[in-house]
Amino acid sequence: MTQPTACLLIIGNEVLSGRTQDANLKFLATRLGEIGIPLREVRVIPDVRETIIATVNEVRAKFTYVFTTGGIGPTHDDITAECIAAAFGVPWEPHPEAWARMAAHYARQDPPAEFNAARQRMATMPRGAALIDNPVSIAPGFIIGNVHVMAGVPRIMQAMFEGLAPSLKGGVPVKSRAVHAAGMLEGRIAEGLGAIQARYPAVDLGSYPYYRPQGNGVSLVAKGLDEAELERVIAEVTDLVAGLGYAPVAGEPG
Amino acid sequence: MTQPTACLLIIGNEVLSGRTQDANLKFLATRLGEIGIPLREVRVIPDVRETIIATVNEVRAKFTYVFTTGGIGPTHDDITAECIAAAFGVPWEPHPEAWARMAAHYARQDPPAEFNAARQRMATMPRGAALIDNPVSIAPGFIIGNVHVMAGVPRIMQAMFEGLAPSLKGGVPVKSRAVHAAGMLEGRIAEGLGAIQARYPAVDLGSYPYYRPQGNGVSLVAKGLDEAELERVIAEVTDLVAGLGYAPVAGEPG
Numbered sequence: 227m228t229q230p231t232a233c234l235l236i237i238g239n240e241v242l243s244g245r246t247q248d249a250n251l252k253f254l255a256t257r258l259g260e261i262g263i264p265l266r267e268v269r270v271i272p273d274v275r276e277t278i279i280a281t282v283n284e285v286r287a288k289f290t291y292v293f294t295t296g297g298i299g300p301t302h303d304d305i306t307a308e309c310i311a312a313a314f315g316v317p318w319e320p321h322p323e324a325w326a327r328m329a330a331h332y333a334r335q336d337p338p339a340e341f342n343a344a345r346q347r348m349a350t351m352p353r354g355a356a357l358i359d360n361p362v363s364i365a366p367g368f369i370i371g372n373v374h375v376m377a378g379v380p381r382i383m384q385a386m387f388e389g390l391a392p393s394l395k396g397g398v399p400v401k402s403r404a405v406h407a408a409g410m411l412e413g414r415i416a417e418g419l420g421a422i423q424a425r426y427p428a429v430d431l432g433s434y435p436y437y438r439p440q441g442n443g444v445s446l447v448a449k450g451l452d453e454a455e456l457e458r459v460i461a462e463v464t465d466l467v468a469g470l471g472y473a474p475v476a477g478e479p480g
Numbered sequence: 481m482t483q484p485t486a487c488l489l490i491i492g493n494e495v496l497s498g499r500t501q502d503a504n505l506k507f508l509a510t511r512l513g514e515i516g517i518p519l520r521e522v523r524v525i526p527d528v529r530e531t532i533i534a535t536v537n538e539v540r541a542k543f544t545y546v547f548t549t550g551g552i553g554p555t556h557d558d559i560t561a562e563c564i565a566a567a568f569g570v571p572w573e574p575h576p577e578a579w580a581r582m583a584a585h586y587a588r589q590d591p592p593a594e595f596n597a598a599r600q601r602m603a604t605m606p607r608g609a610a611l612i613d614n615p616v617s618i619a620p621g622f623i624i625g626n627v628h629v630m631a632g633v634p635r636i637m638q639a640m641f642e643g644l645a646p647s648l649k650g651g652v653p654v655k656s657r658a659v660h661a662a663g664m665l666e667g668r669i670a671e672g673l674g675a676i677q678a679r680y681p682a683v684d685l686g687s688y689p690y691y692r693p694q695g696n697g698v699s700l701v702a703k704g705l706d707e708a709e710l711e712r713v714i715a716e717v718t719d720l721v722a723g724l725g726y727a728p729v730a731g732e733p734g
Binding site for chain 1: 493494553593599703
């Protein structure tokens with residue numbers, strides 16, 4: 227079976243200017259891996275119409291799933307929805323269900339808030355879009371084709387994703403096993419590690435130096451679909467570490 | 481004058497799997513903006529040869545500067561340097577100066593460490609590469625064409641970048657002014673904000689809701705090259721906030 231793949235588009239000048247630290251990549255990477263839809267590429271792009279349209283059309287053809295974060299609020303720089311309509315060549319128009327949810331939400335406020343033109347933009351979507359629920363702040367995300375459009379605010383994005391997750395068709399979840407060794411340098415273990423990797427091409431064996439106040443070392447992480455194979459790889463890596471005179475400890479450093 | 485542009489390639493399975501939180505994007509975005517080389521795109525790509533080669537060749541043609549982080553260590557998954565050699569169509573070969581620095585470094589250790597085959601890979605670079613100094617752990621980064629290849633470990637990457645920065649030809653530094661209002665919602669200010677943005681097309685006016693234990697609100701940030709124009713924009717935004725009945729406070733929330 228071929229694993230499905232995912233691409234994430236982070237849309238927003240605020241990430242590219244360094245104003246905002248992205249907090250969505252790590253969350254989505256982890257959750258998508260758990261579901262068996264490994265994240266294969268991320269692009270951070272500005273709020274520029276031509277760039278959004280061209281990028282969406284490129285990546286939706288290349289990956290099974292595309293997720294976007296950012297650019298679906300009420301302000302002038304929130305242009306994700308209209309650009310995605312343009313990418314799909316469909317009208318950008320009021321979505322009746324989104325419109326109804328949002329009108330009811332603003333009417334419910336005490337005192338009632340105005341469902342004004344800016345807020346109505348958040349209920350304006352590509353024709354044919356299916357809604358992604360937003361239990362935090364009502365304004366929905368949406369799905370069109372294989373593109374899943376979510377908010378950029380992490381708390382809202384996470385709630386949207388968790389509502390969406392059961393409907394995603396994942397492959398085999400990616401599993402992980404690790405061992406680490408304090409005091410070791412990568413250059414000591416690299417050759418032996420490469421030999422192990424060469425014998426297990428289906429496993430992704432990574433080496434990650436860590437630098438901590440308590441001391442430095444290297445984490446060795448095997449990822450793949452077959453848990454028994456991961457156990458064998460980590461057993462070999464553990465022997466390798468011990469043979470070099472270091473003390474292997476299961477798992478990553480806490 | 482046309483501003484130079486930058487693209488960042490973050491190379492590494494560990495970011496795409498969610499194991500590692502990237503810490504390089506925000507640093508480089510901020511520093512490049514200060515130097516006047518705005519970051520226009522970021523891609524996170526896996527340790528896959530064909531992907532690295534194709535991506536490097538695509539973005540080096542599109543942007544003034546390309547920076548890469550990750551994949552220049554001693555292990556089997558550190559394939560950035562050889563892929564960049566392939567992208568430029570030049571041999572990947574020992575770099576005499578890098579080789580000399582690293583051989584001397586390992587000989588200096590007490591007891592002397594072996595400058596073994598894995599470590600020699602870190603001194604193997606595309607022919608014609610110029611070195612980027614690494615004051616932290618010796619193994620240099622390098623420059624070839626407009627591509628600047630740096631380590632993934634943030635402390636090392638930052639030291640490499642600061643050594644490199646004086647040689648980069650920046651444009652006009654991007655400046656920023658901000659005002660924020662506690663308790664305000666984006667949907668209240670969006671229309672007026674859009675009208676201000678429309679009158680100042682050279683300014684990038686962003687609206688960023690914040691959610692904090694002390695209370696929610698919206699930050700309004702104007703970025704651009706002309707400080708006097710930014711002051712005018714922020715003065716208009718301040719009046720807009722006050723006119724809506726909120727208390728504008730200069731700067732972003734602390």
